[in-house]
Amino acid sequence: MRQLVTSAGASEAQLVRVNPGLAHALLADDEHAEEYFRSALDLDMSRAPFARARLMLAYGAWLRRRRRVMEARTPLRVARESFAALGVEPWRERACQELRSAGEGSKRQSRTDRDLLTPQELQIAQLAAEGLSSKEIGRQLHLSPRTIGAHLYRIFPKLGITSRGQLRDKLSVN
DSSP: HHHHHHHHHHHOOHHHHHHHHHHHHHHHHHHHHHHHHHHTSSSSOOOOOHHHHHHHHHHHHHHHHTTTTHHHHHHHHHHHHHHHTOOOHHHHHHHHHHHHTTTOOOOOOOGGGGGGSSSHHHHHHHHHTTTTHHHHHHHHHHOHHHHHHHHHHHHHHHHOOOSSSSHHHHOOOO
16 A cells, blocks of 8 residues: 555556555544545545545434534435435435435435436437437447337436337427
């Protein structure tokens, strides 16, 4: 570990500096853990938003487990919002669980049907809702009609529909 920390000091890679800081904090005894967390939080993580969010989650969870729930909520909120902005749903949910454990009800995000689809699925669903056939959609997106069919096969259950005709209503396409 010491060799990694020494080489990280000279490295330009932010993650190489951040990860040992997080590891020190997580592995430290109660007496020194907060010092390591604060030291890691002082690092420049401007180009490593996921690492920063992960660090905030770990710090908030650590505070909560020491019954410092009021202090824990701020880093946990930062982690939740960061994970949401990055689109990392399992990590956002973990931060929400920690917040609930800290006594804060998490805001239910109103998810639209569009949020359930990947960008490519959304594009295919919109084209299908406009009345294009799988062959026409495939030509437009440079995909085979079978690939389009496979995407639609996954899209329909996500949206709770059974036919192309229902796509227009679900996605509000005129």
